[in-house]
Amino acid sequence: MAKILFVEDDQNLATRVLEWLELEKHIVEHCGNGKMGCEKLEDFKYELVILDLGLPDMTGIDVLKKFRSLGGTTPVLILTGQDSLDDKEAGLDAGADDYLTKPFDARELSARIRALLRRPTHFSGVTLN
Numbered sequence: 001m002a003k004i005l006f007v008e009d010d011q012n013l014a015t016r017v018l019e020w021l022e023l024e025k026h027i028v029e030h031c032g033n034g035k036m037g038c039e040k041l042e043d044f045k046y047e048l049v050i051l052d053l054g055l056p057d058m059t060g061i062d063v064l065k066k067f068r069s070l071g072g073t074t075p076v077l078i079l080t081g082q083d084s085l086d087d088k089e090a091g092l093d094a095g096a097d098d099y100l101t102k103p104f105d106a107r108e109l110s111a112r113i114r115a116l117l118r119r120p121t122h123f124s125g126v127t128l129n
């Protein structure tokens with residue numbers, strides 16, 4: 001069980017994903033645009049962020065870059081229809097931890113969420129030589 005922020009403007013998809021994640025006992029907050037997503041990330045703590053790239057007001061990449069520039073370390077999984085290698089590279093380079101393209105299987109989303117939540121939370125400040 002984890003507290004998850006889900007930023008997605010496709011209401012139908014959001015509803016389906018919310019239902020699925022709640023069945024899996026996660027606590028999910030949903031918002032439908034980038035500005036709200038940024039505000040939530042500044043004001044609240046989450047264990048995971050699921051982020052769409054094509055948002056009505058700004059791109060998910062902008063949301064992600066802003067969050068990371070403010071020191072946010074929460075794992076971010078990009079969930080998007082943009083499936084080109086360039087998009088994946090840009091997303092991961094902007095600070096995403098994983099990248100899943102639509103259409104996707106709900107079970108794969110769950111498995112990736114479990115993998116991200118298994119990671120130790122505090123890597124920052126540790127230097128590995």
Ligand code: CA
Nearest residue numbers: 009052054055
């Ligand atoms: Ca979208």
